[in-house]
Amino acid sequence: MTIPETQFKTVFSDMVRxxxxxxxxxxxxxVNSRADADDAVQSALLKxxxxxxxxxxxxxxxxxxxxxxxxxxxxxxLRRRRKSSLMLEQFDPDNAGGRRDQREFARxxxxxxxxxxxxxxxxxxxxxxxxxxNEAAATLDCSPNTLYQRLHKAKTLLKKHLxxxxxxE
Amino acid sequence: MMNDKELNTLLARRTARQPVFSGDEExxxxxxxxxxxxxxxxxxxxxxxxxxxxxxxLAACGVAIALYPSSEPPDDAFRQLSETVRIFGGDVGVxxxxxxxxxxxxxxxxxxxxxxxxxxxxxxxxxxxxxxSADNDTVILDSPFTKGEIVVSRxxxxxxxxxxxxxxxxxxxxxxxxxxxxxxxxxxxANGNS
Numbered sequence: 001m002t003i004p005e006t007q008f009k010t011v012f013s014d015m016v017r018x019x020x021x022x023x024x025x026x027x028x029x030x031v032n033s034r035a036d037a038d039d040a041v042q043s044a045l046l047k048x049x050x051x052x053x054x055x056x057x058x059x060x061x062x063x064x065x066x067x068x069x070x071x072x073x074x075x076x077x078l079r080r081r082r083k084s085s086l087m088l089e090q091f092d093p094d095n096a097g098g099r100r101d102q103r104e105f106a107r108x109x110x111x112x113x114x115x116x117x118x119x120x121x122x123x124x125x126x127x128x129x130x131x132x133x134n135e136a137a138a139t140l141d142c143s144p145n146t147l148y149q150r151l152h153k154a155k156t157l158l159k160k161h162l163x164x165x166x167x168x169e
Numbered sequence: 170m171m172n173d174k175e176l177n178t179l180l181a182r183r184t185a186r187q188p189v190f191s192g193d194e195e196x197x198x199x200x201x202x203x204x205x206x207x208x209x210x211x212x213x214x215x216x217x218x219x220x221x222x223x224x225x226x227l228a229a230c231g232v233a234i235a236l237y238p239s240s241e242p243p244d245d246a247f248r249q250l251s252e253t254v255r256i257f258g259g260d261v262g263v264x265x266x267x268x269x270x271x272x273x274x275x276x277x278x279x280x281x282x283x284x285x286x287x288x289x290x291x292x293x294x295x296x297x298x299x300x301x302s303a304d305n306d307t308v309i310l311d312s313p314f315t316k317g318e319i320v321v322s323r324x325x326x327x328x329x330x331x332x333x334x335x336x337x338x339x340x341x342x343x344x345x346x347x348x349x350x351x352x353x354x355x356x357x358x359a360n361g362n363s
Contacts, residue, residue, distance in 0.1 A: 005316065016201065017194055024190040037190055042201055049205050053309040053318050054276060105183055127180055128187045155176055162171050 003056045012052065015063050016045060022129055023070045029128050030074035030109075031081070040077045044069035064139040071121040075113065111161035119154035126151060223256045223270070246299055247284045247356050254281055254301045262308030265299035266315060266335075267291065273310035273318075277303045283321070283329060285349050287359040292341055304329070314338055327351040 003011050023044065027037035048055075048066040055062035112123050126136035126147055137147045171179075227249065246265075253263050253270065259280045262273040275281065281301040289296045302308060304323040310316055317335035324330055328348055335343045349357040 013198060013202075016198055020194050020197060021191065024192065025187060028188045028190040032188065034190060034192065038192070038197065042197075042204060045201055046205060046208060050208075050274065051276070051309070053311065053316070054307055101182070101186075104179060105186065108179055108183055123180075128184050130184065130187070155173070155180075159171055159173075159176055162176070 003059070008052060008056060011059055012049060012062075015059055019063050019067070022131075023067060026067065026070050026124050026129055027074045027077075029124060030071070031077050033081075036077045036081060037074070040073040041070055043077075044073045047073075060138065061141060064141050067125055067139050068121045071124050072117060075120070078113075107162060108158070111158050114161050115154060115157055119150060119157060122147070122150045123154050123158075219257060219261070219272070223253055226256055227253065227270075246286055246297070250284050250286075250299045250301055262310065263301050264308060264310060264315075264319065265297070267296040271310050271312050271315040273308050273312070275302070276307040276309070277305075279303050281306065282355050283357060284355050285321075285329065285331065285357040287331070287347055287349055289333070289343055289345070289347075291337065291343060296343075298333075300331070310335060317342075324348070329357055 020041070023041045024037055027040040028034065031037050031040060044066050047069055048062055051065075052062070055065070112120060115123065122140060125131065125139055126133075129136070131139065133144050133147060137144045140147060140150075142150070250263065250265065253265075257263055257272065260275060260278055262275040263281070264271045264273065281303050283302050283304065285298075285300045285302065287298050289298050300308060300319060300321075302319075302321040304321070306321045308319045308321070310318065315335060315337055317333075319335070320332040322330050322332070328350055330346060330348050332346045333343055337343075347359055349359050352358050
């Protein structure tokens with residue numbers, strides 16, 4: 001059923017309240033800065049709001065679509081920050097794990113960034129955001145079976161990227 | 170070289186270290202709606218300026234057509250549509266409803282290569298619809314008087330189906346699905362005749 005325009009702002013606000021922690025969690029995992037994460041989320045939500053007419057009958061599809069846009073906006077934000085030479089340290093060095101972990105995570109993040117968009121958003125939404133398989137599948141608008149296949153393919157590509165970096169080093 | 174187990178362990182450790190970000194959601198939401206309103210105003214001003222520029226150019230076109238009348242009047246509508254698309258650019262959805270220009274957003278950003286003309290009925294009165302779209306495109310109308318969307322789906326080489334859901338002044342609605350047929354080149358009509 002299509003939601004009338006007059007009620008849609010309320011429905012959209014409720015969706016943002018419910019999903020904001022997820023969107024922020026996805027974004028900060030990529031940009032590692034609260035301000036940049038909020039910028040990326042706001043930009044994704046503005047796109048969602050502008051395209052609302054196409055999703056008025058399916059708010060769940062809109063929230064999943066926004067989650068995927070959050071991933072791509074966060075990477076755009078990361079690229080912009082690198083361009084302006086303000087790249088921050090990856091992860092908190094005071095946290096447990098130390099420098100070896102940092103290096104490994106930085107290599108992994110670089111490999112994830114190289115993945116095609118479909119697999120990149122699968123890793124961030126289905127793995128890092130700690131959703132259940134069904135929740136992640138619904139967010140990514142695919143079946144759990146397709147999600148498993150995408151994760152398998154993403155991992156295969158990650159191994160390939162990590163291996164090529166090993167060879168380079 | 171990393172094996173499956175090592176990769177899974179690394180991914181699990183990375184997941185466990187996913188930073189947590191909890192902030193003031195209501196403050197974020199308030200900022201979001203302020204920004205949405207700012208963008209809407211900017212968009213509206215831009216569209217109004219484009220509208221004014223297009224109206225001037227279309228008036229000039231009209232004078233030119235009046236001075237040099239064409240032997241094929243139906244072509245004028247297609248010519249007017251393609252000229253408007255040229256003025257507005259590919260990102261803007263261009264629709265004429267009963268001769269009135271209504272602009273909106275397109276979900277695709279490539280050039281709208283199909284020019285479609287068909288006749289609808291608005292409150293029982295014939296109302297010509299002209300729309301420029303790509304194959305499998307959606308045009309979202311959000312002007313003060315005309316809201317809704319037109320979903321364009323290509324069926325085969327010569328046939329396109331329009332799924333129309335438009336509201337006028339939040340009262341009158343047109344909801345219908347109409348096939349249109351190629352009449353040659355990039356032009357389509359409901360009966361396949363120009």
